[in-house]
Amino acid sequence: MKKTMKNIDKIFLFTLLIFWCFSGLGQSQKDSIEQVLDSIYPKKIVSEISTEKFTEYAPSISANGRTLIYESNKDGSWKLYLTRDENGTWGDEISLDSINNFGDSIDVISGPNFSYDGNRIYFHASFDDGYGSEDIFYSERIGDTWSKPKNLGPEINSRSFDGFPTITTDGKTLYFARNSKNVPEGVTEFCYEIYVSQKTDSGWTEPTVLPYPVNLGCEKAPKIMADNRTLIFASLREGGIGGFDLYQTNLNADGDWVSPVPLEYVNTTDNDLFSCISASGEIMYFSKKDDIYSVEIPQEYRQFQNVTIQGLIRDADSQEGLSAALRITDANTSESITSFDNNPSDGFYSIVLSTGRAYNLEVRKDEYSSALYYYDLRDIESYKEYEQNIDLFTTAHLNVNIYDIELYDPLTATITIKNDIGRTVEIVESDGETWKTRLDLPIGNAFTVEVESENFKPKSFSIDLRGLILYREYEQDIELIPEKVGVPINVNDLLSGGSVSSSQLIIRNKTRNEEIVISGNQTVNLRVGDRYLVEASSDRGYAFNSTEIGITKEGKLQTIDEETGEIKKDSKRVELRLQPLSKDANLTLKDIYFESNSSDLFESSFEELDRVIKLMKSYPSMKIEIAAHTDDIGAAEYNVRLSKERANSVINYVTSNSIEEERLISKGYGESKPVVLNDSEENRGKNRRVELKILDIKLAQND
Incomplete structure (x- = not known):
């Protein structure tokens, strides 16, 4: 029932508007129309900001809807103020002193506009040393303060008036107003035309005036929406309700601006100016009668549904804010959507994305790791905010697991790290008690890692930490092969001297946990640098015998003479003699x-x-x-x-x-x-x- 009644109201309103446009209504009739509009689209004065004695003007809201800037003459001249949302109400005003105190007390500071990430404020002012009567300036956020104003330069600013700037979410398209060259006949208001300029690697392009049907000769206060396609502006043109009314246009698929539509839900018989809409797209703030008002935007007028992604980019170790390059691409086509840098003072960033697509967010910084995130917004039906803090790091943790390939025991080893030109960067010793040795390697370089352990064959590998580095932890298993020599072991009968064919050998490594069991009278590969206990036995009527041997670092066999106990330093074989089992042996x-x-x-x-x-x-x-x-x-x-x-x-x-x-x-x-x-x-x-x-x-x- 409510929906039916609302449709009836709109039909009635549409009839009134058509009648008014073609019948030359008087002021009283226009007031009646405004009353009808207000009954359907109630407008509320923002009481926390607006005052009775002074003018509050030109509101601009951050993308997340939590910070609002505006201008006011409450201090005797036009200055900029900031307020923040505190549980649904706007808090105390904060004077932007670094901007307000930059010039003289008589300077005009007007038309403030937030960048969508909240890290810049664009405005126009009549500061000295400008290029025209009023130039476009910007100020950058530094933590909770703002930098001194910076002139946008002669590429944008002309010798006349340039003002009311508004910039796209990627910071690469600027819309603003200049004095109109085509003021309609009989108009006494200050009239402007809307211009646009693109930012390239070499600077801003020559501004061009937006074509018909946007500019008709008396436009003002453009505002580009978060979708980068919808433009709302004030215009004094035929068919308006009062003075300046707000109109909405958007770029079509061919890149042309469609015919502007009057915003019936906001326009009144007064001048209606300076619209701003947060990324949620639900509430519009605007200027009217020296105050700031808000109005709920009807569904059919809302811009494309948006999502805000925001957070801090930080050093992973110090947790201090970092500046980095952010790039958004279409996840399906790899089309570049936008790219920009975040705020360097605290690392804050904010991105506004239209729903209906999937995106990749890539974050890069020289000598730091990178970050890559995927956002699927194809099925999002309402405004959402995502908090995504991003930690980047300057060093990767390479965990090198060094162990014996046969025994799986951790090894003491020397790890030499060399850069891509072969210069030694660092030498690290593994402790031999744990498998893992952590190496901290700086991002942005390629390395060769050489691993050497005494009496083992060396091994090396490469790791390239250039390009897109997403992960901090890396694992590399290093299985070292022991150096060995072949040792012939003969087991003979003590009495006859003949070979004991049924003998068995148990060879126990006294240096490490290793045991070898083989039949006797063969050559066995033993580790260089280790000592062994060799035990021979036979289950065919023989006693046991044992001896200790060693393999020197040079690969020489050391044995002990059974009769004299003398150590032989360069033996050719191991000789073990078994006593036959018999009475009196x-x-x-x-x-x-x-x-x-x-x-x-x-x-x-x-x-x-x-x-x-x-x-x-x-x-x-x-x-x-x-x-x-x-x-x-x-x-x-x-x-x-x-x-x-x-x-x-x-x-x-x-x-x-x-x-x-x-x-x-x-x-x-x-x-x-x-x-x-x-x-x-x-x-x-x-x-x-x-x-x-x-x-x-x-x-x-x-x-």
Whole structure:
């Protein structure tokens, strides 16, 4: 019902307007029409701003609708003021002193207009040293303050009047007014014509007057809308209700301005000037009777639906504001929509986009990362605001994971970073305890990263941080290959010297966590710089044997002579001899150590004793004697007793691991059976030993 009544009102209004246009109505009839218009489109004075004594004029609102600037003569001359939205009402006025105090007290400062991102104010003024009577100036926001005015230059400003500037959202098309050369006959108002200029890389183009049907000779106060296609302006032309009325035109697909339409919802019998609409497109502010008014815009007059995207561009580490280049393109066609720089003082930016399309937002700054965002606005049906803070960074974090390709252990390594001309930028050492080493690399450069670890083959890779860098964290796995040499290992029968074909080898790396299990009598690749314990055994009637070897940094094999204990520094192979298992066979146990003058075993002895346990479990019939020997230091009786206790300690360890006590006996021989003369500390060490003697054993037929 409400919708039907409203349509009836509009039909009635349309009839009145047609009647008025063609019938030469008097002022009283025009007032009646205005009353009808006000009943349909009520206009409200903005009471927080407007005063009774003074004039408030030429409002301009920021794209997000939160800041309004205007001019007023409340201080005795025309000056600019700013107010901010505070929970739905306009707050206290703020004098823009950096602009207002720039010239003389008698200077005219008028026609303010926000850039859509809220970072610039354009206006005209009669400051000295201009190019004409009044020139167009601008002031840039610096945090909460504004810069001193800057003249837009002779490309725009002429020797006469230039004013009422308005600029598109991308800051590249400027509309303004100049004194009219074609004032209609009989008009006594100050008349202007609307001009346009495009900003290029070389500056502003020569301004050109907008053609018919926009300019008819007495226009004023243009305002380009957020869609960059809709222009609202004031005009004194035939068919108007009063003095200056507001009209709306827009660029069609061919780039031509369509015939202007009077804005019936705002026009009155007074001069109606200086429209401004926030990006939401719902409310218009305008000047009338020395005050600022607002009116709700009917749906059919609203510009294309818009979306505002705003936020701060900041340094990711310091959180300080940055200036950057922003570029909007059509996400489907890559067509460039707009490009501009944000505010350098605090990094604030604001973008107004029309709905019905999908967009890419690209943010770039030299020596910083970039940012890329996608906005799909094709199904947006109402005004929306998006808050999007953008953090850019000067360094990328390259996490280099350096590890052994075979064992996956982290490695200590030297990381050398070189720039694109091969100059060393930085050298970093990895700790070898964790996989990850973080490198901070400056954006805008290409690098080669070389990784070297002792006794491993070096490796390098490149990383290019030029161009569009979107991510801060990078990961690079560096699998280093160990340097190896081939080591022949022969396992022979101790008595016959022949090869033990059934032997097996367990090769334990004492430098790192590595174990190799292979059959005996073959060549095995071992790591340069590491030491190994090689244990040989056979399940075909042989005892075990072990030896320690090393591979020098030069790739030389080091072995220990089993008979003399001498270290051979450049061996060609490893020779291990296995004792055949038979009654009365003797086996000297290696690496059995005790506390000084004590029978307490060192823990390092357990590895060899575990081999004894394994052997006895493999041959359940075997009985052995454990004989301990000492050197000649100390009394002979004491040495016998000490050796007996040490033999018992060995037996206690073996029997504690599920070996029956009756299978072992202990003997303590003291210093009575030396294998070499006790004439040196080295020889005494050879005489301090533990031996295993087989007392009884029954071998299977295949042993």
